[in-house]
Amino acid sequence: xxxxxxxxxxxxxxxxxxLLFLILAxxxxxxxxxxxSFTLPTPGLGQYHALLTDDLxxxxxxxxxxxxxxxxxxxxxxxxxxxxxxxxxxxxxxxxAEFCILVPFWISVLTRAFGWVALLxxxxxxxxxxxxxxxxxxxxxxxxxxxxxxxxMSHFLIPFAVFPLASAMRSLDERVLLAARGLGSSRMRxxxxxxxxMTRSGIIGSALITFVFSLGFFVTxxxxxxxxxxxxAELIYLRIFQSPDWxxxxxxxxxxxxxxxxxxxxxxxxxKPKQLV
Amino acid sequence: xxxxxRAAEIxxxxxxxxxxxxxxxxxxxxxxxxxxxxxxxGPSGSGKTTFLMILAGFVQPSEGKLFSDGVDITNRxxxxxxxxxxxxGYALFPHMSVEQNIAFPLKVRKKSASEIxxxxxxxxxxxxxxxxxxxxxxxxxxxQQQRVALARALVFEPGVLLLDEPFxxxxxxxxGQMQAEMKRLHQETGTTFVFVTHDQSEALALSxxxxxxxxxxxxxxxxxxxxxxxPANRFVAEFLGEINMxxxxxxxxxxxxxTGLCEDRAVNMRCKAETIKGDAILAIRPEDMSIAPEAxxxxxxxxxxxxxxxxxxxxxKLDLTTRQGAKVTVSxxxxxxxxxxxxxxxxxxxxxxxxxxLLPDGEQ
Numbered sequence: 001x002x003x004x005x006x007x008x009x010x011x012x013x014x015x016x017x018x019l020l021f022l023i024l025a026x027x028x029x030x031x032x033x034x035x036x037s038f039t040l041p042t043p044g045l046g047q048y049h050a051l052l053t054d055d056l057x058x059x060x061x062x063x064x065x066x067x068x069x070x071x072x073x074x075x076x077x078x079x080x081x082x083x084x085x086x087x088x089x090x091x092x093x094x095x096x097a098e099f100c101i102l103v104p105f106w107i108s109v110l111t112r113a114f115g116w117v118a119l120l121x122x123x124x125x126x127x128x129x130x131x132x133x134x135x136x137x138x139x140x141x142x143x144x145x146x147x148x149x150x151x152x153m154s155h156f157l158i159p160f161a162v163f164p165l166a167s168a169m170r171s172l173d174e175r176v177l178l179a180a181r182g183l184g185s186s187r188m189r190x191x192x193x194x195x196x197x198m199t200r201s202g203i204i205g206s207a208l209i210t211f212v213f214s215l216g217f218f219v220t221x222x223x224x225x226x227x228x229x230x231x232x233a234e235l236i237y238l239r240i241f242q243s244p245d246w247x248x249x250x251x252x253x254x255x256x257x258x259x260x261x262x263x264x265x266x267x268x269x270x271x272k273p274k275q276l277v
Numbered sequence: 278x279x280x281x282x283r284a285a286e287i288x289x290x291x292x293x294x295x296x297x298x299x300x301x302x303x304x305x306x307x308x309x310x311x312x313x314x315x316x317x318x319g320p321s322g323s324g325k326t327t328f329l330m331i332l333a334g335f336v337q338p339s340e341g342k343l344f345s346d347g348v349d350i351t352n353r354x355x356x357x358x359x360x361x362x363x364x365x366g367y368a369l370f371p372h373m374s375v376e377q378n379i380a381f382p383l384k385v386r387k388k389s390a391s392e393i394x395x396x397x398x399x400x401x402x403x404x405x406x407x408x409x410x411x412x413x414x415x416x417x418x419x420x421q422q423q424r425v426a427l428a429r430a431l432v433f434e435p436g437v438l439l440l441d442e443p444f445x446x447x448x449x450x451x452x453g454q455m456q457a458e459m460k461r462l463h464q465e466t467g468t469t470f471v472f473v474t475h476d477q478s479e480a481l482a483l484s485x486x487x488x489x490x491x492x493x494x495x496x497x498x499x500x501x502x503x504x505x506x507x508p509a510n511r512f513v514a515e516f517l518g519e520i521n522m523x524x525x526x527x528x529x530x531x532x533x534x535x536t537g538l539c540e541d542r543a544v545n546m547r548c549k550a551e552t553i554k555g556d557a558i559l560a561i562r563p564e565d566m567s568i569a570p571e572a573x574x575x576x577x578x579x580x581x582x583x584x585x586x587x588x589x590x591x592x593x594k595l596d597l598t599t600r601q602g603a604k605v606t607v608s609x610x611x612x613x614x615x616x617x618x619x620x621x622x623x624x625x626x627x628x629x630x631x632x633x634x635l636l637p638d639g640e641q
Contacts, residue, residue, distance in 0.1 A: 175368035181355045182333055182362040182439075183382040183429065193381075197372040 030257070033250045040247030047251035057235070057252065064232040067149060067221070068214035074154040075210045076203060079161035086162070087169040101159050109156060113223040116152045117143055120224075144226030152224040153217055160213060161206040164271060168202025205271035212263050215256065232256055284312040284469045285345050285436030287332065292341035294327050294493075301327040303493045305341070309437075314463050314470040316480040319490030320516070326441060328490070329473045333439050334358045345436065361430030361438040361468070365445055367422045369414040375401070375425050376410040382433040400428040403465075404458075420451045427462065437469040444479065456483055477517050481505060489513050505562075511636050514560050521566065521605045523559045523579070528635065535635065540601050544577045545630040553635050561633035563594070566607040568617050569627045578627040581605060583617050597626065 037047055051057055086097035104112070119125050120142035127139040142148055176198065180190040196203075218233040225231070230238070232252065239249030287309040294302040302324040309315050317325035330336035331343065334355030343351045350358060361382075370378050379400055383393045401407055404424040414422055423443060430438055440459075444452045460483060463470050474480055480487050481501040488498045489512075497509040508514035511522075525544065528537035534547040539559060546559065572578055581597040593614035597605045605626065609617070617624045 173366070173368060175364045175366060176370060178333075178335055178355075179362065179364055179368035180370070180381070182335070182358075182360065184356050184359060184385045184433070185381070186356055186385075189385065194370055198370075200372070 030253075033253050036246050037250035037254050040250065047247045048255075050248055051251055051255065054248075057248070060230055060232055060235045063146075063229065064215060067146060067153070067229075067231060068211050070150050071153045071157060071214045072207050072210045074150065075157040075161045076165075076206050078154065079158045079165055079206060080203070082158065083162050083165040083169060087166055101162050104156070104159050109219050110223075112156060113152055113220050116148065116155070116224055120148055120151065143224055144228055146225070146229045148224035148226075149221045149229050149231070152220040153214060156217075156220060157210045157213055161210045164205035164209060165199065165202040168199040168205075172198050201271050205267060208263055208267040208270075212260050212267070215260060283434065283436060284467050286311045286347075287437060287469065287471075288344040288347075289328075289332075290342045290344070292328070292331060292338045292343065294324075294331065294336065295339050300493050302331070302338070305495050307488060307495060307498060309469060309471060312467050312469055314460075314472065314483060314485045316472045316474060316484035316487045317490060318474060318477060318480040318487050318516070320475055322492075323490035324493040324495075325473050325475075325488075325490045327493075329439055329441055329471065332437070332471060333360055333362050359433070359435050361433070361435035363423075363426045363430050363438070363440045363443045365442045367414075367426040367443075369422060369425055369429070371414055374411050374413060375406055375417070378414070378425055379428045379432050381429060386433060396432055400432045403462075404428045419447050420455060423447065423455055424458075427459070431462065431466060431468070434466075435468065437471060438466075440470065440472045442473055442475070444474075444476075452479075459483065481517070489516060491516075507634060508560075511558070511560070514634075514636065519563050519606055521561050521563065521603075521607075522636075523561070523599070523603055523605070524601075524638070525557050525559045525635070526555075528553055528555060528557045534630065539577075540579045540599055540603075542579060546633060546635060547631045548634045553637055556638040558636045558638055559633050560636055561628055563606045563608040565632035566605070566626055566628045568595075568607065568609055568613055569625045572625050573627070576627050577630060578625055581624055581626045583614075583622045583624055586614050586618060597624070599626075 038044070040047070082097055082101065085093050086101065087094075089097060107115075117124070121127070122139040122141070124143070126142060127136070130136045131139065142151075172195070177190060177194060180194045181187070185193070216233050217231060218237065221229060221231040222234050225234075233256075236249045236252050236256075239245045239252065289305055289307045289309075292302060292305040293300075305324075305328060317328060319325045327336060331338050334350075334353060334357075338351065341351075342349055345358070370381065373381065376397055379397045380393050383396060388396075401410060404427055406421060406424055406428065409417065409421060414425065417425065426443070443459075444455055447455060456479065459470075472480075472483065484501060486498060487501055487504050489496045489504060491512050497504055497513050499507075504513060505517050508517060514520050523539050525537040525539045528535055531545065534545065535553075536543060536545050537557065537559075538544070544559070569576070569578060572580075579599050581599045583595055583597050585596040587594040587596075588611070589608075592608050593611045595607050595609055595614050595617060597607065599605060607626065
């Protein structure tokens with residue numbers, strides 16, 4: 001923390017509207033949700049007990065964690081490759097990589113999900129093409145299942161996974177890599193034994209951000225999962241808006257928020273906020 | 278640990294390097310002898326570091342050839358050159374312990390676990406890091422990090438050790454200690470050392486030879502006393518230490534050297550003046566001049582006025598102005614300086630004919 005007192009007061013004033021907005025529009029209503037979880041339909045811990053025993057809720061939780069884990073591995077791996085090109089590539093490669101990272105931010109999540117449907121569906125571009133070259137006879141089921149959800153979510157999250165990695169790679173001392181080569185290490189070996197370990201904080205930050213984001217995904221799994229791959233956010237939606245079971249929906253929300261909060265706390269133990277942008 | 282015969286002999290032949298329109302290094306030819314301690318000295322941007330990077334294989338020369346023990350290595354990548362290197366700021370692997378850092382080059386060379394353990398142990402002992410084996414670089418002091426970097430660069434017994442301003446981050450007392458240690462390591466290993474610095478006293482203290490660079494050109498190579506006492510030109514003369522420049526008129530060869538007029542007084546010089554005729558500059562180191570009570574016909578000398586003094590402990594630095602306005606600095610015993618200043622500031626400056634050397638007039 002640097003700066004004079006008046007600087008800090010100024011910064012606090014500039015941040016105040018956001019904080020106020022978060023309290024009024026998020027924290028305060030959420031307290032209501034917490035209350036529901038203990039009071040609806042009857043006061044007590046009944047909904048939390050249901051959470052631990054309800055097979056459907058449990059299977060959705062497990063599926064959500066599984067999808068989030070796979071998406072995290074896929075996104076961080078892909079993001080790592082893109083970031084290496086973006087940070088260390090030739091000037092032309094850098095521009096191309098930057099374009100690939102930034103363009104997704106300009107397209108809405110809905111558009112992207114439907115774009116994937118167009119690509120992955122039974123009569124979509126990929127299946128039509130594979131059939132036309134005779135590679136497959138029956139269309140592959142690429143969408144309205146977990147595979148489609150993972151593809152769509154990874155595509156959405158890769159750009160977010162890039163920034164912590166880029167920050168870690170940019171702060172890396174070039175001379176350490178030269179030293180490794182000078183000591184006789186091949187490029188491959190230098191990459192795996194020096195470069196990757198030295199970007200560890202970036203990998204942790206990137207993975208935690210991706211994982212936390214994945215847990216709360218709603219639109220992408222709803223569209224690409226086609227109701228067959230329901231994730232936790234969609235389950236909450238169904239409990240609140242379709243089967244009026246507000247108490248259970250609220251209890252799931254509370255558990256999700258607590259879990260995500262714990263992960264964020266873990267994240268900020270490893271990385272400073274400024275390393276994430 | 279190392280047979281002196283394994284030290285590399287390096288030959289650079291017409292090496293040049295351009296970065297775009299910037300000429301970093303121009304037509305450099307230099308032989309580095311087996312087991313020698315060569316220092317590349319020059320101001321920043323003079324090309325010395327570029328040359329070191331070319332030796333290491335990190336930078337590809339635009340023209341010229343590089344030979345190691347007679348083999349052309351110009352196009353050999355860095356990882357196959359097997360040169361040990363110590364970087365400015367050490368470039369230790371921050372995620373590896375002291376032990377792992379030093380073991381790295383041996384692991385790369387697929388040495389057996391027992392050999393690695395033994396050689397790393399020896400090296401840790403040799404550089405005085407016992408007890409710090411498991412620490413990470415961030416837990417070490419600057420001097421200790423420096424030792425790890427040296428150990429890591431020497432453990433695989435490279436034919437040549439390249440050092441890029443390794444002491445620039447250390448404070449003065451630690452620097453002296455590390456210099457002594459590096460000299461010892463050089464003697465013990467017998468490896469060829471190529472050392473880059475911009476600190477002239479460091480260069481003179483450590484090296485068997487010094488190569489002086491400026492503006493991408495190699496200006497002079499020689500033993501420290503050679504380059505200090507007989508610099509090839511004014512830049513080398515001034516870069517290696519403080520020096521006084523006195524204009525001398527009508528220089529002509531004479532018995533045992535040359536003669537000429539300095540501030541209207543005849544002066545004799547032992548240095549040769551074949552290439553220099555007419556007006557020239559006589560360059561003399563401050564420690565080679567002294568203050569005499571009065572003028573003497575047999576001795577070189579000019580009148581001067583003391584203007585300022587700086588007490589240096591062992592001696593005093595006296596700034597003077599000659600009658601014709603040349604600025605001169607001399608290093609004299611403290612009591613001589615005190616006497617000179619008390620005597621109305623007017624003194625007689627003398628120097629022996631053997632000291633000093635002639636430079637062409639007007640040369641930069």
